[in-house]
Amino acid sequence: MASAVSLSAGHIITLSSSAGIIGQEFCVAYAASKFGVEGWMESLRYDVEPYKFHTTIVEPGFFRTELLVDASTTWPEPTIDDYAERTTATIEAWKSMNGQLTGDPVKLARALLTIAGQAKPLQRFVAGADAIDGVKAKAQELLSKPKPPSNWAATWPTTTPMPEQTTPAPKPRRRPPPARVRRLTAT
Known part of the structure; x- marks a missing residue:
């Protein structure tokens, strides 16, 4: 990662799955790996944004593969x-x-090339009608859950205060590009 950050800009695209948002029966190990990828990419975004890196999580449903x-x-x-x-x-x-399966892998490849070429790419790309429908249903499920009582934090058994907001991203450090990159861009 340090060598990538020294380039001063870039785009990291990771292929996850709709299983990284929606659990399914008999898919425990697969879903766990995809949920892990999702958390990793969400957190990585904050580490690399100060260096003009973008991250995109691709969450396809079923495609003809x-x-x-x-x-x-x-x-x-x-x-x-x-x-x-x-x-x-x-x-x-x-x-x-x-x-x-109805998902067309050629259309997905074209969409990924479009995202890779964007100046401000999407942070998430849900691909395929089945994945879009599933993610919408999951969002609706999460939003419709009853909210905890307003005093729930006061009754939570902890000695660590709960943070009000996330820590802001650090200011970027400017590093000169490695010598080999300078030679490539100077010619």
Whole structure:
């Protein structure tokens, strides 16, 4: 990262998934990895913004790829009786989706090239109708949850005061570009 920051500007694009926002049955490990990527990128943004770096999280839904072909997927055997019926039904549902997905990977690639070329790119890009619908539903679910009582913080068992706001980003340090970059840009 230090060598990237020395370039004085850039754009970091990370491919996540709608599973980084929306949990699904039998996708615990995958969703956990995508939720982790989402948190990493959200936090990284504050570290690199002072150096004129942008970050974009791409959250695609299902696209026509080889994700669901037998060669790229290991299907579990239903070995736990309590899960056997649901596991079998889930596997069959996922297998039936193979070749039927509406997301066009060529359109996604074009959209990513557009985002990469923007002066002020999106911080998040939700790609695919299924992902957009899912994210809207998740946002609605989160916004419709009952709010805690106004005195909840006073009853929370903690000795650490709760911060009022996030720490502001540090001021950027100006570093000269490495010698090899100077040579490339001087010619």
